[in-house]
Amino acid sequence: MKKTIFTFYMFFTLGAFAQDNEVHLISLANKNNLAIDSDFYIENIYDGRQVTENIGTVYELFNNKVPANFEKPFIEELRSLFAVLYPKKDNIKPISVRINELYITEASANTETNRKELASATVVLDIIEKGADGKEYILGTYFATRENTRSDVTKLHPALITAAIKNTFENYKNSKQVYQTPIPFDQDEPVNTKNTNIKEGVYLNYKDVFNQHALSLEDYSITKYKEGFCLTNRVTGRIETAFYGFSDGQNFYINLFQFSTVRYYLKTEIMGDRYFIDEVFESNLDFGGYYVTYGGMIGGLGGALAMTLISNGNNTSELKKIPLVLDRVNGTPTFLSDKYILRILESNKELLKEYKKTQRTPADKKLFYMRIHGL
Known part of the structure; x- marks a missing residue:
């Protein structure tokens, strides 16, 4: 029995070590x-x-x-x-x-x-x-x-x-x-990362959003698609899935092809230097892949939290949808699972106590995420 446990431990440890240290x-x-x-x-x-x-x-x-x-x-x-x-x-x-x-x-x-x-x-x-x-x-x-x-x-x-x-x-x-x-x-144009006013238009790149370089939205139509939206070229009839995002003048919609197996745009809310998205289907997410891709950028506690999130992918008690926060500059995703919110509230006993009394809905998670970060 001890040999079996030791073998499993070595398998897990070596696998984790390889994941954190190897680059293909x-x-x-x-x-x-x-x-x-x-x-x-x-x-x-x-x-x-x-x-x-x-x-x-x-x-x-x-x-x-x-x-x-x-x-x-x-x-x-x-x-x-x-x-x-x-x-x-x-x-x-x-x-x-x-x-x-x-x-x-x-x-x-x-x-x-x-x-x-x-x-x-x-x-x-x-x-x-x-x-x-x-x-x-x-x-x-x-x-x-x-x-x-x-x-x-x-x-x-x-x-x-x-x-x-x-x-x-x-x-x-x-x-x-x-x-x-x-x-x-202009490759050398300074990026105004403080800009939160996104004018109407279609944006090719994340930097263009900050500097307000956009295509006219008049050449495209917006249609509902599953839990998100599609952008259709009015001239060619082609579904455009390669743009970074678009603004209808009221809301900014971001392309989730890096975060989802389905190509569509989701409506965001801008919270300072972050985009907030109410709900993303967990079944379309690859938490392990995100940890590998962004773990080095998050580091420290964030990396540990990313690992916590991976376990949520197999937790049937979790909601089928999960709120998502994206850093507007480097694209780092933060998935607001229940475990994540509980972890970040550990240092504030009063907020933790308040959160545990809620229904832990996406709105609750958003509220307490904003409170702990002073947004």
Whole structure:
């Protein structure tokens, strides 16, 4: 019996150690990559991701999730790839790109007869060109996801990322739709993180929300979808799932594709430097993946709380929906589970006593979260 307990303990300890210390490194260098016939080459690459610490998660030792990253620095890895796929040549135009999202995921794709994993790579980028005035403008935003299913998919990610990137540029080459009013772009523009007044419009990137650079909402229609909302292009009829968010002039709606398996936008309430979302379906959330992705950013007590939240995913006594708070600058999620609220109230006995008398609804959790943080 003692041997069994010791074995289990070592399995759990080694798995936890691996999850906290390992990083899976990915290289996009591949001798099979060939130049693509194009009328452009990539002049500048701008990193517009909100989460820059890693590019997602993969399964490693003991089937634990660990963060993934490129072998080279992010921009350097992409520059090397673009130099091969879209080389600089005479008589072709230079374009620049802003990478809004580039991340990979792995998930179980088990069937009754097979135990398989699903790997996916997602890329969202803006195409930037110089205008007649010599300034840079965003002409369009392009999105692609590539997936594959096998018993072990970790080695597939370089090819999937490359395929997703190539597809975004194919969409750019083949698309006749560009923004009617290009968005001015300045990589060095200061970000006004204190701005909480979000004007009506469609926002491509989290920085654009602070600096009020948006597409006109008149070109899009908002429709209800499940517990969220969809944004539809009035010209093409396409459902737009790649934007960071949009404002109808009254409320800001944020894209939850990083936090949910369903692509839609949810209405938020702005609380200073945070977005508050009333309820997100727990069944669509991957707490383990969030801990790996954001744990290093949270640190300290926050990391411990993230681990507490993971156990809530299997707690049938928990509500099927959970309030979510997002940091407006770095995107760190905080899931307001009952356990989380109890933990943060431990240092304030009066508030803890008050909270325990409530029904512990999303509104209750929001109220006490705001009180403990002085919001």
